[in-house]
Every structure is written in structure tokens, then in C-alpha cells.
Amino acid sequence: MQRVAHVSELSPVTPTPAVEISDLSHVYAGRDGDVPALSDINLTVPTGRFVVIVGPSGCGKTSLLMMLAGLRAASSGTILCGGRAMAGPDPSRIGVVFQEASLYPWLTALENVEFPLALKRTPRDERRRRADSMLRLVGLEGFDGRYPHELSGGMKQRVSIARGLVQDPPVLLMDEPFAALDEQTRMTMGHELLRIWSQTSKTVVFITHSLTEAVYLADEVVVMSARPGRILDTVEITLPRPRTYEMMATDVFGRLRERIWHQIRSAA
Amino acid sequence: MRWWTVVVVRAAILAAFLGAWEILPRAGFVNPLLLPPLSDVLVTFVHIIGRGDVREAIGVSAAEVVVAFIIAVPLGGAIGVLAAENAYFGEIFRPILFYAFSIPKSTFLPMFILAFGIGFQEKVAYAAFSTLFIVIMSAAAAVESVKADHVLVALSYGATRGQIIRRVYVPSMMPIMLETLRIAMIFNFTGVMIAEMYGARTGIGHMIENWGENFQLAELFAGVILLAAVAMLFNEAVRALEVRCSAWRT
Numbered sequence: 001m002q003r004v005a006h007v008s009e010l011s012p013v014t015p016t017p018a019v020e021i022s023d024l025s026h027v028y029a030g031r032d033g034d035v036p037a038l039s040d041i042n043l044t045v046p047t048g049r050f051v052v053i054v055g056p057s058g059c060g061k062t063s064l065l066m067m068l069a070g071l072r073a074a075s076s077g078t079i080l081c082g083g084r085a086m087a088g089p090d091p092s093r094i095g096v097v098f099q100e101a102s103l104y105p106w107l108t109a110l111e112n113v114e115f116p117l118a119l120k121r122t123p124r125d126e127r128r129r130r131a132d133s134m135l136r137l138v139g140l141e142g143f144d145g146r147y148p149h150e151l152s153g154g155m156k157q158r159v160s161i162a163r164g165l166v167q168d169p170p171v172l173l174m175d176e177p178f179a180a181l182d183e184q185t186r187m188t189m190g191h192e193l194l195r196i197w198s199q200t201s202k203t204v205v206f207i208t209h210s211l212t213e214a215v216y217l218a219d220e221v222v223v224m225s226a227r228p229g230r231i232l233d234t235v236e237i238t239l240p241r242p243r244t245y246e247m248m249a250t251d252v253f254g255r256l257r258e259r260i261w262h263q264i265r266s267a268a
Numbered sequence: 269m270r271w272w273t274v275v276v277v278r279a280a281i282l283a284a285f286l287g288a289w290e291i292l293p294r295a296g297f298v299n300p301l302l303l304p305p306l307s308d309v310l311v312t313f314v315h316i317i318g319r320g321d322v323r324e325a326i327g328v329s330a331a332e333v334v335v336a337f338i339i340a341v342p343l344g345g346a347i348g349v350l351a352a353e354n355a356y357f358g359e360i361f362r363p364i365l366f367y368a369f370s371i372p373k374s375t376f377l378p379m380f381i382l383a384f385g386i387g388f389q390e391k392v393a394y395a396a397f398s399t400l401f402i403v404i405m406s407a408a409a410a411v412e413s414v415k416a417d418h419v420l421v422a423l424s425y426g427a428t429r430g431q432i433i434r435r436v437y438v439p440s441m442m443p444i445m446l447e448t449l450r451i452a453m454i455f456n457f458t459g460v461m462i463a464e465m466y467g468a469r470t471g472i473g474h475m476i477e478n479w480g481e482n483f484q485l486a487e488l489f490a491g492v493i494l495l496a497a498v499a500m501l502f503n504e505a506v507r508a509l510e511v512r513c514s515a516w517r518t
Contacts, residue, residue, distance in 0.1 A: 069424045089426045096424045102417045106439040116425040
């Protein structure tokens with residue numbers, strides 16, 4: 001055992017980052033010529049990190065999300081996920097959790113979670129087993145037969161998270177998942193997400209408008225500017241883990257939030 | 269309101285209606301020549317559905333309705349989907365279809381008689397024509413009811429085109445499509461009846477029209493009861509299907 005440890009010390013391997021975005025730029029054709037959407041994005045997300053992207057509307061978050069999910073190609077630059085380029089959607093590498101109302105109303109909670117596996121023609125038993133364990137992970141045991149309209153907003157997003165995780169991707173990409181929830185539910189869901197994250201040790205890329213949410217959740221906050229979307233700054237969130245609600249009242253929390261707000265304001 | 273209250277009130281209204289139908293003509297409040305008492309109509313009803321010529325007429329009308337339905341629904345559905353999905357086609361044809369939809373279709377009936385002659389083909393063509401537009405509009409609405417977010421989710425999970433159609437489009441469109449079937453059948457039925465009343469040699473619409481001309485009001489009302497029964501039966505069948513398919517849609 002000791003010998004093995006010794007060898008690895010002698011030849012240190014830099015671990016492949018979970019996500020690596022290099023020199024990414026994107027231009028789309030608008031009515032009056034080309035419109036730059038993203039400009040010169042460089043971002044490395046190490047494995048296991050919780051990275052939150054914040055920025056005003058029009059900062060190209062949606063474009064970035066679509067590219068990370070493999071749904072759209074960038075004009076230039078590369079996105080590597082687990083060291084390999086995203087040629088198209090690959091839910092075994094990146095699981096996406098969308099904004100509210102992305103569940104299928106004609107499927108039960110369990111069937112919604114099974115959906116990505118059903119597309120891959122996973123055998124029924126395995127599908128059920130994996131979806132069941134995901135529902136348990138997100139705290140929805142016993143709700144498998146409910147339809148989305150029978151669930152609260154927070155519960156629906158729990159189902160969405162379970163659906164994103166069901167193929168066990170190393171990276172979870174979340175697009176303002178709690179934006180439509182009321183403040184109280186939103187806080188609870190943030191807390192729940194951190195619990196799930198610590199239990200599954202995923203890498204999370206989380207997009208939000210809420211600075212409080214960003215500081216509360218993140219290891220690192222990436223601040224973007226609008227038109228074109230550029231990275232203004234990355235702010236290391238030094239708050240200890242596990243995070244608690246009380247931390248929001250601390251000076252450190254306030255200063256971090258202030259710093260991000262200031263950058264967004266000065267760029268506008 | 270408790271459910272049995274609703275049932276009782278409904279039954280009472282129905283009983284009052286049927287009772288009035290029986291009593292008013294018998295008591296002389298209404299001219300029994302214009303409104304024969306219910307019991308007379310029911311006796312006539314039993315009599316006419318035993319008649320060979322009436323049965324044949326029912327068969328002909330039913331065949332016309334079914335064939336028109338088989339033509340109008342897939343054709344209208346395909347055009348509607350195309351109008352909603354294909355930007356060029358939609359841009360060009362949507363306003364045309366929209367205005368064509370608002371023209372009373374019966375004004376074209378003489379044209380169908382000239383083109384096809386009086387008979388089965390003319391009835392089917394006219395009924396299909398009068399149904400086509402509502403099917404097109406509904407099919408387009410059904411496609412538009414598919415949420416972009418739902419398609420995006422499927423795409424992000426690597427769904428193929430076929431999987432998106434089967435697992436997102438079809439279930440999303442199902443409620444409106446079922447409703448469309450029901451409406452299409454009503455339009456079809458109406459189309460066949462109008463065409464038969466306007467000019468025909470057989471068919472139940474023609475018989476009813478004839479009974480009216482000859483002042484055989486008991487037969488006429490018996491015919492109306494027959495059509496009402498058929499329409500309700502079909503309506504309930506589609507509704508049962510709807511309830512089964514959209515349990516999630518409460």
C-alpha cells in the first residue's frame with residue numbers, strides 16, 4: 001500500500017478538470033448583422049467543485065448552457081468535459097436540470113426520472129431501480145406515483161434533480177432551477193442541493209440571478225457581464241462547509257455578495 | 269354541491285321536459301300536428317327503425333360519415349401539422365386557411381352537386397370539405413401546444429427525432445387531438461345531413477327532410493331522436509377515451 005502511494009507521489013498526474021472551457025466565443029446572426037453573445041470565455045471547473053455563474057440578462061448564460069449541454073456549437077473555442085469535447089448531448093457526462101415546468105405532465109414522478117434511461121432503452125427493472133434510488137436521494141420516497149400537478153414547486157424541482165442525476169453523470173448543469181420558487185422554498189432547496197451534492201460528490205455548474213443564492217451555494221462564483229458575455233471575475237467563496245442559514249447574516253457573506261454586486265453594477 | 273343533488277336536479281329537468289312533451293300536445297296547449305306527444309313519437313320510432321328503407325338510409329348515411337371522417341381527419345391533420353411546423357408553409361397558408369375557415373361551407377354545396385352529381389361521392393366530398401378546416405386549425409393548435417421546454421429536455425437527454433415525436437409530441441398533442449376527433453365527427457355528421465337534406469335519393473337526412481315536407485311530424489321527431497342517440501353515443505365513446513388518456517390533466 002505504502003509503495004503505491006510512493007509511486008504516485010513521484011509522478012504526479014494533474015487530474016483532468018470536470019469541465020474546461022477555452023477561448024470560447026460565440027456570435028449569432030441578428031437582424032442588423034452579427035451579434036456577439038459570448039466573448040473569450042476561459043473557465044476551468046475542477047472535479048467536485050460547486051461553481052455558480054451569475055450575471056445580468058443578456059450575458060449569454062443561456063448560450064453557454066446550451067453549449068455545455070452539447071445542444072449548440074460555439075463559433076470558436078472548445079469545451080471539454082472529462083477531457084473530451086462535447087460533440088452532442090451526452091447525459092452520461094452532463095446531466096441538465098432545467099427551470100421550472102420542465103417535467104412531463106403526462107408522466108408520474110418516477111416515469112419522469114426514468115425518462116433519460118427510457119431513451120437509452122435501459123431494461124425496465126434497472127430503470128425502475130435507479131429511478132427509485134434517485135427519488136429517495138432527493139427526499140421524495142413514496143411520491144413515485146404522483147403526477148407533476150400533484151406536487152409542489154419544490155418537489156417538482158426535486159424530481160428534476162433526480163432526473164438529471166439518474167444516469168450518474170460526473171457533472172450536473174443547473175439552469176436557474178429554483179428561480180420560480182418562493183423565497184422560503186428556494187432556501188430550503190438550496191440547502192437540499194448542497195446535501196445531495198455532498199452525498200454524490202458531483203461537479204456542479206449552477207446558473208442563477210440571485211447573488212445570495214450564489215454566495216450561499218458556491219465554492220466559486222463566476223461573474224459575467226452582458227453583451228457580449230464575458231467573465232468579469234471569479235470570486236472564491238471562503239465560507240466553511242457545511243453552509244448554514246446563519247452564515248448569510250455574517251460580514252464575510254455580506255462582503256462577498258457586495259463584491260459581486262459591485263462588479264455587475266460597474267459593468268452595466 | 270353534492271353529486272346526488274346534481275343528479276336529482278338533472279333528472280328532474282329531464283323528466284319535466286319529457287313530461288311537458290307528452291302532456292302539452294295531449295292537453296291541447298300545443299298543436300299535436302306540430303308537436304306529436306312523446307309516446308306517439310316513441311311508437312313511431314320503434315316502427316321506423318324496423319322499416320327496411322329506413323335501415324338502408326341509416327347504413328348509407330353512416331357510410332358517408334365514416335368515409336368523410338377517414339378522409340378529412342388525416343388530411344386535415346397533416347396540413348395542420350405542416351402549417352404549424354413548416355415556417356414557409358405556415359407563413360403563406362395560415363391566413364388563407366384562417367379566412368377560408370370563416371366562410372359558411374354550405375354555400376359551396378351547389379358546386380359539389382355540379383362536380384360530383386347527387387350521390388355518395390358528393391355527400392362524402394362535401395362533408396369532408398366542411399370538416400377539413402376545423403381539423404387543420406385544431407391540428408396546428410395541437411402542435412403549438414407542445415412546449416419548447418419539453419422538447420429541449422428530451423434533446424438534452426439525447427433523444428432522437430423519432431423519440432421526440434413519440435415521447436413528447438404525441439402525448440402533448442393527445443388532449444387536443446381527441447377533442448378534434450369529437451368536433452370533426454360533429455362537423456362531418458352535420459355536413460352529411462345538410463347535403464342529404466339539400467338533395468338526395470336516400471340517407472337519413474333525406475328521410476327526415478321528406479317527413480317534414482309531408483307533414484309527418486312523428487316520423488320527423490323519431491328521426492331526430494335516432495340522430496341524437498347516435499351523436500351522444502359517439503360523444504361518450506370519445507370522452508371515455510379522453511378521460512383515460514388525460515388522467516394527468518385535471
